[in-house]
Amino acid sequence: MVYVFCAFYGECSDLIKHYNLKKRQSDKHYRFDVFENEVSPVKIIITGQGAVLAASAVSGAVSYFGIDGKDAIINIGTCAGNYELGSVFLCNKITEYVTGRTFYPDMLIKSSIREGEIVTVSVPVKENDIALGKLYDMEASAIYQAANIYVGPHKMGFVKVVSDNGNYDNLTPDMVKTIMADATGVIVQYVDDFVEVEGKVEVLSSSLDATYVNQLCADLHCSKSMENQVEQLIKYLSLEGTDYKTYIDGLYQEGKIPAHDKKNGKVCLDEIKGALL
Amino acid sequence: MKSKEHYSSFSHIYVEEKIRENPRVKRILEHFPNSNRIYINHYKDVFNRSKQSVVAQHNSQALIIAEKTGAKIYEGAPVCQSFGNEHFYYTSCMMNCIFDCEYCYLKGMYPSGNMVIFVNLEEYFAELEGLLKKHPVYLCVSYDADLVACDSLTDYIREWIEFTRKHHNLTIEIRTKSGRCDLWENNDSCDKVIAAFTISPDVVSSRYEHFAATTAERIKAAKCAMDNGFPVRLCFDPMIYCRDWKHAYEKLCNDVFEKIDGAKLWDVSVGSFRISQDYLKKMRREEPDSAIVNFPYDNVGGYYQYPKGLQEDMEGFMVEKVAQYISPDKIFRWETQSK
Numbered sequence: 001m002v003y004v005f006c007a008f009y010g011e012c013s014d015l016i017k018h019y020n021l022k023k024r025q026s027d028k029h030y031r032f033d034v035f036e037n038e039v040s041p042v043k044i045i046i047t048g049q050g051a052v053l054a055a056s057a058v059s060g061a062v063s064y065f066g067i068d069g070k071d072a073i074i075n076i077g078t079c080a081g082n083y084e085l086g087s088v089f090l091c092n093k094i095t096e097y098v099t100g101r102t103f104y105p106d107m108l109i110k111s112s113i114r115e116g117e118i119v120t121v122s123v124p125v126k127e128n129d130i131a132l133g134k135l136y137d138m139e140a141s142a143i144y145q146a147a148n149i150y151v152g153p154h155k156m157g158f159v160k161v162v163s164d165n166g167n168y169d170n171l172t173p174d175m176v177k178t179i180m181a182d183a184t185g186v187i188v189q190y191v192d193d194f195v196e197v198e199g200k201v202e203v204l205s206s207s208l209d210a211t212y213v214n215q216l217c218a219d220l221h222c223s224k225s226m227e228n229q230v231e232q233l234i235k236y237l238s239l240e241g242t243d244y245k246t247y248i249d250g251l252y253q254e255g256k257i258p259a260h261d262k263k264n265g266k267v268c269l270d271e272i273k274g275a276l277l
Numbered sequence: 278m279k280s281k282e283h284y285s286s287f288s289h290i291y292v293e294e295k296i297r298e299n300p301r302v303k304r305i306l307e308h309f310p311n312s313n314r315i316y317i318n319h320y321k322d323v324f325n326r327s328k329q330s331v332v333a334q335h336n337s338q339a340l341i342i343a344e345k346t347g348a349k350i351y352e353g354a355p356v357c358q359s360f361g362n363e364h365f366y367y368t369s370c371m372m373n374c375i376f377d378c379e380y381c382y383l384k385g386m387y388p389s390g391n392m393v394i395f396v397n398l399e400e401y402f403a404e405l406e407g408l409l410k411k412h413p414v415y416l417c418v419s420y421d422a423d424l425v426a427c428d429s430l431t432d433y434i435r436e437w438i439e440f441t442r443k444h445h446n447l448t449i450e451i452r453t454k455s456g457r458c459d460l461w462e463n464n465d466s467c468d469k470v471i472a473a474f475t476i477s478p479d480v481v482s483s484r485y486e487h488f489a490a491t492t493a494e495r496i497k498a499a500k501c502a503m504d505n506g507f508p509v510r511l512c513f514d515p516m517i518y519c520r521d522w523k524h525a526y527e528k529l530c531n532d533v534f535e536k537i538d539g540a541k542l543w544d545v546s547v548g549s550f551r552i553s554q555d556y557l558k559k560m561r562r563e564e565p566d567s568a569i570v571n572f573p574y575d576n577v578g579g580y581y582q583y584p585k586g587l588q589e590d591m592e593g594f595m596v597e598k599v600a601q602y603i604s605p606d607k608i609f610r611w612e613t614q615s616k
């Protein structure tokens with residue numbers, strides 16, 4: 001699942017429309033607005049402005065939805081910078097202004113989005129404080145840190161759209177919506193690429209026939225360490241494409257399995273190893 | 278495996294701010310004019326991030342260019358073969374490798390799959406000179422990386438050969454799975470620079486040693502180094518189990534000694550795959566679909582290795598085969614650490 005975190009609804013309303021997501025009924029255990037549907041691999045969560053809310057939204061989502069290392073977390077939103085309004089950036093370096101700490105999401109998935117460095121500040125940055133070549137937001141470093149407790153830097157993405165040059169007083173919700181609407185095409189492409197690549201990784205991962213292994217362990221009277229050996233052996237043989245079931249079925253037919261006791265079980269295990277390795 | 282959704286290797290290069298103007302850094306960067314450059318404070322800010330996926334990063338390996346601080350020359354670890362050398366050391370002027378062997382211990386040892394090049398080679402030389410004042414040194418310079426494979430970026434092979442030539446009590450080993458011949462042809466030979474080639478059967482190299490040279494290319498490169506006057510070591514280490522291992526390693530032996538005169542080899546090492554339990558644990562998490570890391574190894578004193586009988590069979594078989602071509606006193610077997 002790809003979890004997209006945005007500070008404001010206006011930053012993602014078109015994305016919500018694109019993925020045909022509906023607002024989830026509010027829940028006292030998770031106070032942030034969540035947009036989802038039953039089939040979409042994307043959920044969008046509105047965090048509110050600033051680091052504390054952003055970090056709370058991420059860590060709350062981790063426990064509420066059971067986010068783990070297989071899921072991805074993407075932060076999408078607006079930022080300030082000396083660039084043309086509407087310019088879209090993928091952040092390859094995030095600096096937390098108050099501490100000076102830096103964070104680096106992996107840049108693995110190909111994207112046409114231009115890359116840039118972002119500084120996360122605690123109050124909106126003013127025109128004169130904007131450094132050349134830098135972007136400014138109020139959530140990215142907090143989202144990185146909260147997410148990184150559970151997911152790796154290869155599972156994070158930060159996409160920011162320039163909404164102002166530090167003159168945010170003139171910025172209206174409608175302007176934000178328009179700027180983000182214009183960027184929706186490239187953002188959707190980025191999110192979809194993430195979904196596609198992640199999906200492929202999951203399909204690759206083979207699953208062990210746990211029921212078979214458990215039954216075999218029980219029939220061999222395995223100790224804990226023998227159980228590990230059996231599991232590792234079956235896993236290896238499956239990966240090698242070895243037809244272990246036919247051989248082991250033979251041992252069942254000969255009456256060697258179920259074994260009488262642990263000692264006999266160990267003899268059987270050695271026999272299986274000897275024959276199949 | 279690389280796919281079209283991923284950036285190509287070194288599309289992203291992290292450079293420590295303090296060495297931005299270093300000529301070596303500039304030379305390396307010239308190779309990648311279209312890369313995204315990200316300036317960083319310290320290489321560990323990128324290399325040591327938590328929860329990295331070495332496997333995912335190998336899909337689009339980033340390059341980190343840095344300056345090595347602290348100790349640079351280390352004493353050899355117990356699982357390293359010392360080849361009877363008393364003062365056995367290793368060094369890493371790079372970390373990680375452009376090749377991607379599934380069984381590579383670096384995947385278990387390092388927190389990152391990205392590659393680091395340290396550019397302060399002169400400081401390595403200075404530390405080494407300190408050691409050389411005390412005693413002779415046998416140094417593996419290509420241990421936690423493959424220096425030969427990346428030499429077009431660094432030119433370190435030439436630098437190491439020249440340094441070794443100037444120091445009578447230094448012997449170095451440069452180990453590789455690269456098929457490059459030009460380095461051995463274009464550098465003046467030195468009898469204290471051992472060119473070591475890890476050679477695996479086709480079935481192993483094609484299945485597990487991704488992007489490394491083919492077996493035939495490695496044999497050719499070894500011959501090339503030998504013909505150009507370098508002492509050559511062949512490493513049948515790690516030997517990797519496969520169902521038809523006897524046939525695979527027998528064929529490998531035939532292929533090698535059809536091209537290479539065993540009598541002219543410096544020595545040969547033989548050892549089956551073994552790895553620290555902590556590294557393998559991490560690799561099993563990272564590579565759940567790799568047969569080789571999921572083999573049911575035995576844990577002996579914190580190191581995973583093939584079950585005793587199998588280990589004996591594989592290593593014994595190989596020693597016997599190799600002994601047909603090279604004097605037994607030149608065959609080093611890992612387990613016994615004796616000739």
Ligand code: SF4
Pocket residue numbers: 373374375376377378380381382383420421422423453454486489
């Ligand atoms: S060539 Fe050596 S260092 Fe490189 S990936 Fe293979 S085993 Fe690791």
